[in-house]
Amino acid sequence: MRPPALLPGQGELDALLDDGLTSADWIRAAVLLVVAVLAAVAVARLGRRLIGRWVDSAFASQIAARLAAYATFLLVFIYALNSLGVRVGPLLGALGLGGLVLALALQKLVENFVAALILQARRPFTIGDTVRLSDQLGVVTDIDARTTVLASLDGTIVRIPNATVVAETIENLTRNPHRRSRLGVGVAYDTDLDIAIEALFDALARVPSVRDEPAPQVTLTRFGPSSIDFDVFYWHDSDVPTELSTRHDVIRSVHRALLDRSVTIAFPQMVVWPGEKRPTPVYEAGETPEFAQRAASDAERRGVVRRRVSTWRRQSPRSG
Numbered sequence: 001m002r003p004p005a006l007l008p009g010q011g012e013l014d015a016l017l018d019d020g021l022t023s024a025d026w027i028r029a030a031v032l033l034v035v036a037v038l039a040a041v042a043v044a045r046l047g048r049r050l051i052g053r054w055v056d057s058a059f060a061s062q063i064a065a066r067l068a069a070y071a072t073f074l075l076v077f078i079y080a081l082n083s084l085g086v087r088v089g090p091l092l093g094a095l096g097l098g099g100l101v102l103a104l105a106l107q108k109l110v111e112n113f114v115a116a117l118i119l120q121a122r123r124p125f126t127i128g129d130t131v132r133l134s135d136q137l138g139v140v141t142d143i144d145a146r147t148t149v150l151a152s153l154d155g156t157i158v159r160i161p162n163a164t165v166v167a168e169t170i171e172n173l174t175r176n177p178h179r180r181s182r183l184g185v186g187v188a189y190d191t192d193l194d195i196a197i198e199a200l201f202d203a204l205a206r207v208p209s210v211r212d213e214p215a216p217q218v219t220l221t222r223f224g225p226s227s228i229d230f231d232v233f234y235w236h237d238s239d240v241p242t243e244l245s246t247r248h249d250v251i252r253s254v255h256r257a258l259l260d261r262s263v264t265i266a267f268p269q270m271v272v273w274p275g276e277k278r279p280t281p282v283y284e285a286g287e288t289p290e291f292a293q294r295a296a297s298d299a300e301r302r303g304v305v306r307r308r309v310s311t312w313r314r315q316s317p318r319s320g
Contacts, residue, residue: 203258
């Protein structure tokens with residue numbers, strides 16, 4: 001029976017365990033491992049402070065400090081193995097193969113981790129921004145190695161995988177201090193449009209949260225099925241609570257301003273036909289003198305046209 005195949009580096013470890021190493025060698029190796037752990041911790045703390053001075057992101061500085069700590073520990077660990085006489089090359093090959101298998105098993109975690117690094121590098125939003133991610137609206141409270149955490153407006157906590165955030169459209173509502181909103185208004189067809197426009201501008205001027213700069217706009221958009229439609233554009237602070245309260249105040253103010261000027265806010269209407277005949281016909285029955293005269297004139301014109309066509313046919317040469 002053939003012996004099982006050895007992994008790269010396994011023979012070195014077996015030979016190391018069979019060798020007669022002294023207690024001093026093992027103590028030195030243990031001391032080096034302790035030094036590696038302490039050095040990694042020190043590098044992590046120092047790196048977090050130094051990187052935090054240039055990078056305005058707690059997560060980015062934390063990740064960079066951890067990577068530096070892992071590299072420090074790995075270097076001291078390799079030095080400890082060399083001090084015990086272990087050839088590190090085959091062992092690193094075994095660790096690389098195992099790391100590949102582990103990476104395939106943890107593919108989603110690795111994907112989310114890389115996406116977190118991309119988010120920190122590109123910075124489409126920061127903690128405290130109000131964003132819409134993957135049909136979720138909320139305030140960003142944290143960005144960890146796997147998820148982006150949102151506090152939604154209804155008080156729930158939503159965790160979205162970082163890979164999904166990178167792949168989806170990111171809508172940052174508070175990156176700029178001010179945003180524009182639109183309100184559609186329809187008035188009746190018999191409305192004096194100049195009066196309606198004046199009323200809409202006056203309504204916007206009465207709302208304190210509507211900004212003067214940029215100035216509001218009122219534009220006519222179309223002839224609707226039951227109304228002549230306006231688009232009312234106004235600017236306000238970009239946070240969602242201000243947006244909602246401003247819309248509330250604008251609707252109240254527009255309704256009052258239009259009613260004060262007797263402008264009808266249109267609504268869909270339908271005319272129901274009961275199926276009865278008209279009480280009076282649209283056209284009078286019988287021939288009126290005007291109708292008879294118009295019919296005679298039409299007959300005379302048709303006769304002139306026929307005579308001209310007949311004369312043209314007699315005078316035109318016939319083809320052989």
